[in-house]
Amino acid sequence: MTVQNVVIRPLLNAIITATAVLICTLSVQPLFSQNISSHNQSVSTDTLQFDAGGFKLNILKKGNNHGLTVIMENGLCGTAQRWNKLDDSISVNHTVVTYDRAFLGKSEKGNPDRRADIVSKELKTALNNARIPGPYILIGYSLGGYYVKAFARYYPNEVKGILLIDPLNSAEFYRVYKENFQENYELDLASLKEIKAEHPCYNEIGFAVNESFYGNDSIPLGIPTYMLISSLAQDTASLLQSVKEYENGKSLDSDKLINGNIELQKLWVKHQLKWASAFPNVKTEVTNECTHGMHHERFDIVWRAFLKLMDEVK
Structure with a gap:
């Protein structure tokens, strides 16, 4: 099973974004009710490279320098471009930074330690050097949700x-998961075991699969x-396909996996x-209309959540 064919399952749902690195590109029907295509044609995009503490981060800045500055933090191995036009839609009225x-995309290699304090400080250093000041609106998907929580803790006066779009769950969740759903957990980690040290996602995966960090x-x-929760x-069908692709899949109980899959989602919520x-x-808003890849599957749900947040922002 190749990295590109990874199927999202409960553990991976918490830490994997729909990226070209890890999963197949999704074919998505546009669901945004407002016509913004004509507006997007006039929105400028700047590609920037700025020091983040001894190495450079690749930054995309969209918008016409009006409204608030919206920082978008993607999921595991997620790159600046993988937002299914959510960034474009927001940039009509705000400045958007992805x-x-x-180690990812067009950014340089940095500190292999991917804990939240380090990632947050790297981002803030790059924002300062790029002269992109707050106050910020933070959007975090999956693993990115964990990182934006940390950014808010370190820089509360600037947020x-x-x-939060179905963010990384608590360490307690993953401990319960491993203890009570061992076969599902084994299946989840199967594809990640193929990732070698030279892979750009290696360090993030090493962090994300160890809840003790x-x-x-x-x-x-x-x-x-x-907070949106799936x-x-x-x-x-996707679960059984994963079992079929897994080299040790025959040793797993399919019925037990299917039941565990349902119970795990309840535990997730x-x-x-x-x-x-x-x-x-x-x-909070719990939805059963899409799985973890919300902004790819149901753009409209995420867009409405953003508008609800903005109603609360003073």
């Missing part, structure tokens, strides 16, 4: 709002936050809501 984290995942109480499990309940500034 970027490639260290006005946060949108996660540490603090809180957010400041004063920042309006909107309750829709991976379809059975439970732990996301548990995390959110600790923060009165977090509003």
